[in-house]
Amino acid sequence: MENNKIIITISREFGSGGRELGKRLSDTFGIPCYDKEIIALIAKEDGFDENYVAHMSEKKIQSAYPLTIGHQFITAMNHEAEQAIKIAIRQRKIIERFAAQGSCIIVGRSADVILEKYSPFNIFVYANREVKLQRCKAYAPVGENLTTAELEQKMREIDKNRAAYRSFLTDTKWGEKETYHLCINTSTIEIKRIAPYIAAYVNEWFKQKQA
Amino acid sequence: MENNKIIITISREFGSGGRELGKRLSDTFGIPCYDKEIIALIAKEDGFDENYVAHMSEKKIQSAYPLTIGHQFITAMNHEAEQAIKIAIRQRKIIERFAAQGSCIIVGRSADVILEKYSPFNIFVYANREVKLQRCKAYAPVGENLTTAELEQKMREIDKNRAAYRSFLTDTKWGEKETYHLCINTSTIEIKRIAPYIAAYVNEWFKQKQA
Numbered sequence: 218m219e220n221n222k223i224i225i226t227i228s229r230e231f232g233s234g235g236r237e238l239g240k241r242l243s244d245t246f247g248i249p250c251y252d253k254e255i256i257a258l259i260a261k262e263d264g265f266d267e268n269y270v271a272h273m274s275e276k277k278i279q280s281a282y283p284l285t286i287g288h289q290f291i292t293a294m295n296h297e298a299e300q301a302i303k304i305a306i307r308q309r310k311i312i313e314r315f316a317a318q319g320s321c322i323i324v325g326r327s328a329d330v331i332l333e334k335y336s337p338f339n340i341f342v343y344a345n346r347e348v349k350l351q352r353c354k355a356y357a358p359v360g361e362n363l364t365t366a367e368l369e370q371k372m373r374e375i376d377k378n379r380a381a382y383r384s385f386l387t388d389t390k391w392g393e394k395e396t397y398h399l400c401i402n403t404s405t406i407e408i409k410r411i412a413p414y415i416a417a418y419v420n421e422w423f424k425q426k427q428a
Numbered sequence: 429m430e431n432n433k434i435i436i437t438i439s440r441e442f443g444s445g446g447r448e449l450g451k452r453l454s455d456t457f458g459i460p461c462y463d464k465e466i467i468a469l470i471a472k473e474d475g476f477d478e479n480y481v482a483h484m485s486e487k488k489i490q491s492a493y494p495l496t497i498g499h500q501f502i503t504a505m506n507h508e509a510e511q512a513i514k515i516a517i518r519q520r521k522i523i524e525r526f527a528a529q530g531s532c533i534i535v536g537r538s539a540d541v542i543l544e545k546y547s548p549f550n551i552f553v554y555a556n557r558e559v560k561l562q563r564c565k566a567y568a569p570v571g572e573n574l575t576t577a578e579l580e581q582k583m584r585e586i587d588k589n590r591a592a593y594r595s596f597l598t599d600t601k602w603g604e605k606e607t608y609h610l611c612i613n614t615s616t617i618e619i620k621r622i623a624p625y626i627a628a629y630v631n632e633w634f635k636q637k638q639a
Contacts, residue, residue, distance in 0.1 A: 343605060394554060394603075400611035410632050418625040422617050 223248060223320040223423055224337035226329040228391065231375045232349030234403045235342040239324040241412035242419070251315055252324035259307045274308060274326075275375055276301045305382065325379070329396070330386045336426065338419050341397040345404040398422065434459060434531040434634055435548035437540040439602065442586045443560030445614045446553040450535040452623035453630070462526055463535035470518045485519060485537075486586055487512045516593065536590065540607070541597045547637065549630050552608040556615040609633065 223246060229235025236252050243250035256274060260267040276297075309331050315321050316332050323332070329339040344352075346369070353368055363371065380391035389396045399418065401411070434457060440446025447463050454461035467485060471478040487508075520542050526532050527543050534543070540550040555563075557580070564579055574582065591602035600607045610629065612622075 341605075345606070392605075394552075394605045394611045394613070395556070397611075398613045398616065400605045400608075400613075402605070402609045402611075405609065406633050406636055410636055411629050414625050414629040414632060417628070418622050421621050421625060425617055425621055 221427060222316070222335060223419075224316055224332055224335045225322040225340065225419060226332065226337045227322065227324045227340045227342060228327075228329060228379075228397065229325065229342040230344065230349060230392070231372045231379075232353040233342045233344040234352060234408045235340075236324050237408045238340070238342055238401070238403075238412060238415070239322050241409065242416050243322050245413065245416040246320070246322070246420075248320040248322060249315075250322040250324065251312070255308055255311050255315075255323075255326060258311055259304060263307065270304060273297075273301050273304045275378055305385075327379075327383045327386050327391075330383065330389075338399075338422055339397045340415070340419075341392060341394070341400045343392070343400065343402055348404045432638055433527070433546060434630075435527055435543055435546045436533040436551065436630060437543060437548045438533065438535045438551045438553060439538075439540060439590075439608065440536065440553040441555065441560060441603070442583045442590075443564040444553045444555040445563060445619045446551075447535050448619045449551070449553055449612070449614075449623060449626070450533050452620065453627050454533050456624065456627040457531070457533070457631075459531040459533060460526075461533040461535065462523070466519055466522050466526075466534075466537060469522055470515060474518065481515055484508075484512050484515045486589055516596075538590075538594045538597050538602075541594065541600075549610075549633055550608045551626075551630075552603060552605070552611045554603070554611065554613055556613075559615045 225242060225246075227235045227239045229238075239250040239252060253271070256271045257267055259265065259274075260270045263270075308326050312323055312326060312328050312331050315323065316335055329337060349372060350365060350368060353372065357363070383391040394400045399415070401415065436453060436457075438446045438450045440449075450461040450463060464482070467482045468478055470476065471481045474481075519537050523534055523537060523539050523542050526534065527546055540548060560583060561576060561579060564583065568574070594602040605611045610626070612626065
Protein backbone atom coordinates (compact mmCIF):
# COMPACT_ATOMS: atom_id res chain seq x y z
CA MET A 218 0.00 0.00 0.00
CA GLU A 219 2.86 2.31 0.81
CA ASN A 220 3.77 2.42 -2.83
CA ASN A 221 0.41 3.82 -3.88
CA LYS A 222 1.04 7.05 -2.05
CA ILE A 223 2.18 10.16 -3.82
CA ILE A 224 5.23 11.28 -1.91
CA ILE A 225 7.19 14.14 -3.44
CA THR A 226 10.36 15.52 -1.92
CA ILE A 227 11.83 18.86 -2.87
CA SER A 228 15.45 19.57 -2.10
CA ARG A 229 16.55 23.08 -2.89
CA GLU A 230 19.29 25.62 -2.76
CA PHE A 231 18.48 28.43 -0.35
CA GLY A 232 16.60 31.09 -2.29
CA SER A 233 15.82 29.01 -5.36
CA GLY A 234 12.08 28.78 -4.77
CA GLY A 235 11.71 25.20 -3.60
CA ARG A 236 9.10 26.13 -1.05
CA GLU A 237 7.00 27.98 -3.62
CA LEU A 238 7.15 24.98 -5.93
CA GLY A 239 6.11 22.74 -3.04
CA LYS A 240 3.08 24.86 -2.25
CA ARG A 241 2.01 24.98 -5.88
CA LEU A 242 2.35 21.23 -6.35
CA SER A 243 0.43 20.83 -3.11
CA ASP A 244 -2.46 22.84 -4.57
CA THR A 245 -2.46 20.85 -7.81
CA PHE A 246 -2.31 17.44 -6.20
CA GLY A 247 -4.54 18.38 -3.29
CA ILE A 248 -2.09 16.90 -0.80
CA PRO A 249 -0.36 18.64 2.10
CA CYS A 250 3.05 20.24 1.78
CA TYR A 251 5.27 20.26 4.84
CA ASP A 252 8.11 22.69 5.22
CA LYS A 253 8.18 25.06 8.17
CA GLU A 254 5.24 23.09 9.53
CA ILE A 255 7.76 20.50 10.67
CA ILE A 256 9.61 23.08 12.74
CA ALA A 257 6.35 24.38 14.17
CA LEU A 258 5.28 20.90 15.18
CA ILE A 259 8.55 20.14 16.95
CA ALA A 260 8.32 23.45 18.78
CA LYS A 261 4.74 22.76 19.80
CA GLU A 262 5.17 19.11 20.85
CA ASP A 263 8.47 19.62 22.63
CA GLY A 264 7.66 22.97 24.17
CA PHE A 265 10.41 24.85 22.37
CA ASP A 266 10.37 28.30 20.86
CA GLU A 267 9.82 28.02 17.08
CA ASN A 268 12.70 30.34 16.19
CA TYR A 269 15.01 28.30 18.36
CA VAL A 270 14.04 25.06 16.60
CA ALA A 271 14.38 26.73 13.20
CA HIS A 272 17.82 28.00 14.15
CA MET A 273 18.99 24.68 15.55
CA SER A 274 17.63 22.73 12.61
CA GLU A 275 19.86 24.68 10.20
CA LYS A 276 22.93 24.23 12.41
CA LYS A 277 25.80 22.20 11.08
CA ILE A 278 25.43 18.98 13.01
CA GLN A 279 28.94 17.79 12.36
CA SER A 280 30.59 20.77 13.99
CA ALA A 281 28.20 20.58 16.89
CA TYR A 282 29.11 16.97 17.50
CA PRO A 283 31.02 16.53 20.78
CA LEU A 284 34.75 16.27 20.19
CA THR A 285 37.03 14.22 22.37
CA ILE A 286 39.74 16.77 22.98
CA GLY A 287 39.56 16.77 26.73
CA HIS A 288 36.69 16.68 29.17
CA GLN A 289 36.36 20.47 29.51
CA PHE A 290 35.75 21.01 25.81
CA ILE A 291 33.19 18.24 25.51
CA THR A 292 31.17 19.72 28.33
CA ALA A 293 31.31 23.17 26.75
CA MET A 294 29.86 21.96 23.44
CA ASN A 295 27.55 19.38 24.78
CA HIS A 296 24.28 21.20 25.24
CA GLU A 297 24.04 22.77 21.80
CA ALA A 298 25.30 19.64 20.09
CA GLU A 299 22.79 17.49 21.89
CA GLN A 300 19.96 19.84 20.99
CA ALA A 301 20.89 19.94 17.31
CA ILE A 302 21.01 16.17 17.13
CA LYS A 303 17.82 15.81 19.12
CA ILE A 304 16.02 18.14 16.77
CA ALA A 305 17.37 16.33 13.72
CA ILE A 306 16.01 13.06 15.08
CA ARG A 307 12.66 14.65 15.86
CA GLN A 308 12.56 16.02 12.31
CA ARG A 309 13.14 12.60 10.87
CA LYS A 310 10.40 11.07 12.99
CA ILE A 311 7.89 13.72 12.09
CA ILE A 312 8.67 13.33 8.39
CA GLU A 313 8.14 9.59 8.73
CA ARG A 314 4.86 10.20 10.54
CA PHE A 315 3.60 12.55 7.80
CA ALA A 316 4.44 10.03 5.09
CA ALA A 317 2.79 7.22 7.06
CA GLN A 318 -0.38 9.33 7.26
CA GLY A 319 -0.70 9.65 3.48
CA SER A 320 0.39 11.35 0.28
CA CYS A 321 2.37 14.52 0.87
CA ILE A 322 5.12 16.84 -0.25
CA ILE A 323 8.12 17.47 1.98
CA VAL A 324 10.42 20.40 1.36
CA GLY A 325 14.03 19.95 2.45
CA ARG A 326 15.27 18.12 5.52
CA SER A 327 16.71 15.24 3.45
CA ALA A 328 13.24 13.77 3.13
CA ASP A 329 14.33 12.01 -0.07
CA VAL A 330 16.67 9.88 2.01
CA ILE A 331 14.42 9.51 5.03
CA LEU A 332 11.46 8.36 2.93
CA GLU A 333 13.40 6.15 0.54
CA LYS A 334 11.21 3.13 1.25
CA TYR A 335 8.26 4.94 -0.30
CA SER A 336 10.20 5.52 -3.56
CA PRO A 337 9.25 9.19 -3.61
CA PHE A 338 9.65 11.47 -6.59
CA ASN A 339 12.68 13.59 -5.78
CA ILE A 340 13.08 17.09 -7.17
CA PHE A 341 16.07 19.40 -6.82
CA VAL A 342 15.53 23.11 -7.35
CA TYR A 343 18.45 25.43 -8.01
CA ALA A 344 19.20 28.84 -9.47
CA ASN A 345 22.05 31.18 -10.13
CA ARG A 346 23.47 33.47 -7.47
CA GLU A 347 21.74 36.68 -8.62
CA VAL A 348 18.28 35.16 -8.77
CA LYS A 349 18.67 33.55 -5.34
CA LEU A 350 19.85 36.81 -3.81
CA GLN A 351 16.89 38.65 -5.33
CA ARG A 352 14.46 36.08 -4.02
CA CYS A 353 16.03 36.11 -0.55
CA LYS A 354 15.76 39.88 -0.41
CA ALA A 355 12.14 39.81 -1.53
CA TYR A 356 11.21 37.21 1.11
CA ALA A 357 13.50 38.37 3.93
CA PRO A 358 11.95 38.13 7.41
CA VAL A 359 10.74 41.46 8.80
CA GLY A 360 13.63 43.19 10.52
CA GLU A 361 16.34 41.30 8.66
CA ASN A 362 18.48 43.84 6.89
CA LEU A 363 21.46 41.91 5.62
CA THR A 364 23.86 43.38 3.10
CA THR A 365 24.30 41.45 -0.13
CA ALA A 366 27.60 40.07 1.15
CA GLU A 367 26.01 38.96 4.43
CA LEU A 368 23.09 37.39 2.61
CA GLU A 369 25.43 35.53 0.32
CA GLN A 370 27.38 34.30 3.30
CA LYS A 371 24.12 33.10 4.89
CA MET A 372 23.05 31.35 1.69
CA ARG A 373 26.36 29.54 1.42
CA GLU A 374 26.30 28.58 5.10
CA ILE A 375 22.78 27.17 5.00
CA ASP A 376 23.41 25.16 1.83
CA LYS A 377 26.63 23.81 3.32
CA ASN A 378 24.79 22.71 6.43
CA ARG A 379 22.07 21.07 4.38
CA ALA A 380 24.71 19.10 2.51
CA ALA A 381 26.40 18.19 5.80
CA TYR A 382 23.12 17.11 7.37
CA ARG A 383 22.44 14.87 4.39
CA SER A 384 25.87 13.29 4.64
CA PHE A 385 24.85 12.02 8.07
CA LEU A 386 22.12 9.92 6.52
CA THR A 387 23.55 8.70 3.22
CA ASP A 388 26.52 8.48 0.92
CA THR A 389 24.81 10.14 -2.05
CA LYS A 390 25.51 13.84 -2.24
CA TRP A 391 23.15 16.74 -1.76
CA GLY A 392 22.58 18.49 -5.08
CA GLU A 393 24.16 15.79 -7.23
CA LYS A 394 21.74 15.30 -10.11
CA GLU A 395 22.03 11.50 -10.07
CA THR A 396 20.19 11.53 -6.75
CA TYR A 397 17.07 13.22 -8.11
CA HIS A 398 14.44 12.46 -10.73
CA LEU A 399 14.25 16.01 -11.98
CA CYS A 400 16.51 19.02 -11.46
CA ILE A 401 14.92 22.36 -12.14
CA ASN A 402 16.85 25.55 -12.76
CA THR A 403 14.66 28.46 -11.70
CA SER A 404 17.06 31.19 -12.85
CA THR A 405 15.11 32.11 -15.98
CA ILE A 406 11.53 31.05 -15.35
CA GLU A 407 8.77 31.98 -12.93
CA ILE A 408 7.81 29.01 -10.82
CA LYS A 409 4.10 29.67 -11.16
CA ARG A 410 4.43 29.30 -14.94
CA ILE A 411 6.04 25.88 -14.88
CA ALA A 412 4.46 24.34 -11.78
CA PRO A 413 1.49 22.88 -13.74
CA TYR A 414 3.81 21.06 -16.14
CA ILE A 415 6.02 19.75 -13.37
CA ALA A 416 2.87 18.50 -11.66
CA ALA A 417 1.78 16.75 -14.87
CA TYR A 418 5.23 15.21 -15.24
CA VAL A 419 5.27 13.95 -11.68
CA ASN A 420 1.74 12.65 -12.02
CA GLU A 421 2.74 10.67 -15.11
CA TRP A 422 5.73 9.27 -13.22
CA PHE A 423 3.45 7.98 -10.47
CA LYS A 424 1.08 6.53 -13.04
CA GLN A 425 3.93 4.50 -14.55
CA LYS A 426 5.13 3.48 -11.09
CA GLN A 427 1.72 2.26 -10.03
CA ALA A 428 0.90 0.55 -13.33
CA MET B 429 14.66 38.17 -34.51
CA GLU B 430 17.11 35.56 -33.37
CA ASN B 431 15.53 35.52 -29.97
CA ASN B 432 12.12 34.56 -31.28
CA LYS B 433 13.36 31.22 -32.46
CA ILE B 434 12.76 28.07 -30.50
CA ILE B 435 16.18 26.52 -30.14
CA ILE B 436 16.40 23.52 -27.85
CA THR B 437 19.64 21.70 -27.11
CA ILE B 438 19.77 18.24 -25.60
CA SER B 439 22.97 17.07 -23.97
CA ARG B 440 22.90 13.50 -22.81
CA GLU B 441 24.80 10.65 -21.33
CA PHE B 442 25.34 7.86 -23.82
CA GLY B 443 22.35 5.52 -23.59
CA SER B 444 20.09 7.82 -21.58
CA GLY B 445 17.59 8.46 -24.36
CA GLY B 446 18.46 12.01 -25.36
CA ARG B 447 17.93 11.27 -29.03
CA GLU B 448 14.47 9.82 -28.41
CA LEU B 449 13.52 12.87 -26.38
CA GLY B 450 14.78 15.10 -29.18
CA LYS B 451 12.68 13.31 -31.80
CA ARG B 452 9.58 13.48 -29.62
CA LEU B 453 9.99 17.18 -28.90
CA SER B 454 10.56 17.68 -32.60
CA ASP B 455 7.18 16.08 -33.34
CA THR B 456 5.42 18.18 -30.72
CA PHE B 457 6.94 21.49 -31.75
CA GLY B 458 6.91 20.70 -35.44
CA ILE B 459 10.53 21.77 -35.80
CA PRO B 460 13.49 19.71 -37.07
CA CYS B 461 15.72 17.73 -34.75
CA TYR B 462 19.35 17.32 -35.75
CA ASP B 463 21.47 14.56 -34.37
CA LYS B 464 23.10 12.06 -36.74
CA GLU B 465 21.91 14.31 -39.54
CA ILE B 466 24.87 16.53 -38.75
CA ILE B 467 27.27 13.66 -39.32
CA ALA B 468 25.49 12.69 -42.52
CA LEU B 469 25.74 16.22 -43.82
CA ILE B 470 29.45 16.51 -43.14
CA ALA B 471 30.00 13.18 -44.84
CA LYS B 472 27.97 14.25 -47.86
CA GLU B 473 29.37 17.77 -48.23
CA ASP B 474 32.99 16.80 -47.59
CA GLY B 475 32.92 13.49 -49.42
CA PHE B 476 33.69 11.37 -46.38
CA ASP B 477 32.30 8.03 -45.35
CA GLU B 478 29.55 8.53 -42.77
CA ASN B 479 30.92 5.93 -40.35
CA TYR B 480 34.30 7.58 -40.51
CA VAL B 481 32.85 10.99 -39.62
CA ALA B 482 30.78 9.44 -36.81
CA HIS B 483 33.87 7.73 -35.45
CA MET B 484 36.06 10.82 -35.68
CA SER B 485 33.40 13.07 -34.15
CA GLU B 486 33.40 10.97 -30.97
CA LYS B 487 37.19 10.95 -30.74
CA LYS B 488 38.84 12.66 -27.83
CA ILE B 489 40.15 15.81 -29.43
CA GLN B 490 42.58 16.61 -26.65
CA SER B 491 44.50 13.38 -26.97
CA ALA B 492 44.50 13.68 -30.72
CA TYR B 493 46.04 17.13 -30.47
CA PRO B 494 49.62 17.11 -31.75
CA LEU B 495 52.12 16.97 -28.91
CA THR B 496 55.54 18.53 -29.09
CA ILE B 497 57.62 15.57 -27.95
CA GLY B 498 59.85 15.31 -30.95
CA HIS B 499 59.21 15.64 -34.64
CA GLN B 500 58.64 11.93 -35.22
CA PHE B 501 55.76 11.74 -32.80
CA ILE B 502 54.01 14.84 -34.08
CA THR B 503 54.05 13.51 -37.60
CA ALA B 504 52.68 10.18 -36.48
CA MET B 505 49.64 11.74 -34.80
CA ASN B 506 49.06 14.51 -37.20
CA HIS B 507 46.60 13.14 -39.70
CA GLU B 508 44.05 11.77 -37.26
CA ALA B 509 44.35 14.82 -35.01
CA GLU B 510 43.83 17.16 -37.91
CA GLN B 511 40.80 15.23 -39.09
CA ALA B 512 39.18 15.20 -35.64
CA ILE B 513 39.63 18.93 -35.28
CA LYS B 514 38.48 19.58 -38.83
CA ILE B 515 35.31 17.59 -38.22
CA ALA B 516 34.68 19.37 -34.93
CA ILE B 517 34.89 22.71 -36.71
CA ARG B 518 32.59 21.51 -39.48
CA GLN B 519 30.13 20.31 -36.84
CA ARG B 520 30.08 23.70 -35.21
CA LYS B 521 29.49 25.47 -38.51
CA ILE B 522 26.66 23.16 -39.48
CA ILE B 523 25.00 23.63 -36.11
CA GLU B 524 25.27 27.38 -36.55
CA ARG B 525 23.79 27.08 -40.03
CA PHE B 526 20.82 25.04 -38.78
CA ALA B 527 20.08 27.55 -36.05
CA ALA B 528 20.38 30.43 -38.49
CA GLN B 529 17.80 28.73 -40.71
CA GLY B 530 15.15 28.62 -37.98
CA SER B 531 13.78 26.94 -34.88
CA CYS B 532 15.31 23.54 -34.23
CA ILE B 533 16.46 20.95 -31.73
CA ILE B 534 20.09 19.87 -31.63
CA VAL B 535 21.13 16.71 -29.83
CA GLY B 536 24.64 16.69 -28.40
CA ARG B 537 27.75 18.22 -29.94
CA SER B 538 27.91 20.99 -27.32
CA ALA B 539 25.20 22.88 -29.17
CA ASP B 540 24.26 24.63 -25.92
CA VAL B 541 27.63 26.37 -26.00
CA ILE B 542 27.82 26.88 -29.75
CA LEU B 543 24.35 28.45 -29.90
CA GLU B 544 24.63 30.52 -26.72
CA LYS B 545 23.74 33.76 -28.53
CA TYR B 546 20.28 32.37 -29.25
CA SER B 547 19.68 31.70 -25.51
CA PRO B 548 18.49 28.17 -26.22
CA PHE B 549 16.65 25.99 -23.73
CA ASN B 550 19.25 23.50 -22.57
CA ILE B 551 18.27 20.04 -21.39
CA PHE B 552 20.52 17.39 -19.89
CA VAL B 553 19.33 13.78 -19.97
CA TYR B 554 20.90 11.17 -17.72
CA ALA B 555 20.16 7.76 -16.26
CA ASN B 556 21.66 5.12 -14.06
CA ARG B 557 24.15 2.57 -15.34
CA GLU B 558 21.70 -0.35 -15.66
CA VAL B 559 19.12 1.56 -17.65
CA LYS B 560 21.75 2.97 -20.00
CA LEU B 561 23.24 -0.48 -20.59
CA GLN B 562 19.79 -1.87 -21.35
CA ARG B 563 19.03 0.90 -23.78
CA CYS B 564 22.40 0.53 -25.51
CA LYS B 565 21.84 -3.18 -25.94
CA ALA B 566 18.35 -2.63 -27.33
CA TYR B 567 19.59 -0.06 -29.85
CA ALA B 568 22.98 -1.59 -30.68
CA PRO B 569 23.99 -1.32 -34.34
CA VAL B 570 23.53 -4.54 -36.31
CA GLY B 571 26.61 -6.70 -35.91
CA GLU B 572 27.79 -5.03 -32.69
CA ASN B 573 28.04 -7.76 -30.08
CA LEU B 574 29.78 -6.14 -27.16
CA THR B 575 29.88 -7.75 -23.73
CA THR B 576 28.43 -5.76 -20.86
CA ALA B 577 31.92 -4.83 -19.75
CA GLU B 578 32.88 -3.68 -23.25
CA LEU B 579 29.67 -1.71 -23.60
CA GLU B 580 30.26 -0.04 -20.27
CA GLN B 581 33.78 0.83 -21.33
CA LYS B 582 32.39 2.33 -24.57
CA MET B 583 29.77 4.33 -22.65
CA ARG B 584 32.39 5.75 -20.31
CA GLU B 585 34.76 6.54 -23.17
CA ILE B 586 32.14 8.38 -25.23
CA ASP B 587 30.88 10.42 -22.28
CA LYS B 588 34.46 11.32 -21.37
CA ASN B 589 35.11 12.49 -24.90
CA ARG B 590 31.92 14.53 -24.95
CA ALA B 591 33.04 16.24 -21.75
CA ALA B 592 36.49 16.80 -23.23
CA TYR B 593 35.06 18.21 -26.44
CA ARG B 594 32.95 20.63 -24.45
CA SER B 595 35.96 21.78 -22.44
CA PHE B 596 37.46 23.02 -25.70
CA LEU B 597 34.65 25.49 -26.12
CA THR B 598 33.83 26.66 -22.61
CA ASP B 599 34.72 26.64 -18.94
CA THR B 600 31.36 25.31 -17.76
CA LYS B 601 31.35 21.58 -17.33
CA TRP B 602 29.46 18.95 -19.31
CA GLY B 603 26.74 17.42 -17.15
CA GLU B 604 26.94 20.02 -14.37
CA LYS B 605 23.34 20.90 -13.61
CA GLU B 606 24.04 24.64 -13.30
CA THR B 607 24.70 24.68 -17.04
CA TYR B 608 21.23 23.45 -18.00
CA HIS B 609 17.65 24.61 -17.57
CA LEU B 610 16.30 21.17 -16.86
CA CYS B 611 18.03 17.90 -15.98
CA ILE B 612 15.97 14.80 -16.57
CA ASN B 613 16.68 11.43 -15.03
CA THR B 614 15.30 8.75 -17.34
CA SER B 615 16.12 5.82 -15.06
CA THR B 616 12.57 5.27 -13.88
CA ILE B 617 10.32 6.71 -16.54
CA GLU B 618 9.59 6.02 -20.20
CA ILE B 619 10.50 9.00 -22.32
CA LYS B 620 7.34 8.80 -24.40
CA ARG B 621 5.29 9.29 -21.22
CA ILE B 622 6.97 12.48 -20.12
CA ALA B 623 7.87 14.07 -23.46
CA PRO B 624 4.53 15.95 -23.71
CA TYR B 625 5.06 17.58 -20.31
CA ILE B 626 8.63 18.50 -21.05
CA ALA B 627 7.40 20.04 -24.29
CA ALA B 628 4.78 22.04 -22.38
CA TYR B 629 7.41 23.17 -19.87
CA VAL B 630 9.81 24.27 -22.60
CA ASN B 631 7.01 26.00 -24.48
CA GLU B 632 6.10 27.97 -21.36
CA TRP B 633 9.75 28.92 -20.90
CA PHE B 634 9.87 30.37 -24.42
CA LYS B 635 6.59 32.20 -23.83
CA GLN B 636 8.11 33.92 -20.80
CA LYS B 637 11.31 34.65 -22.70
CA GLN B 638 9.49 36.22 -25.60
CA ALA B 639 6.99 38.15 -23.48
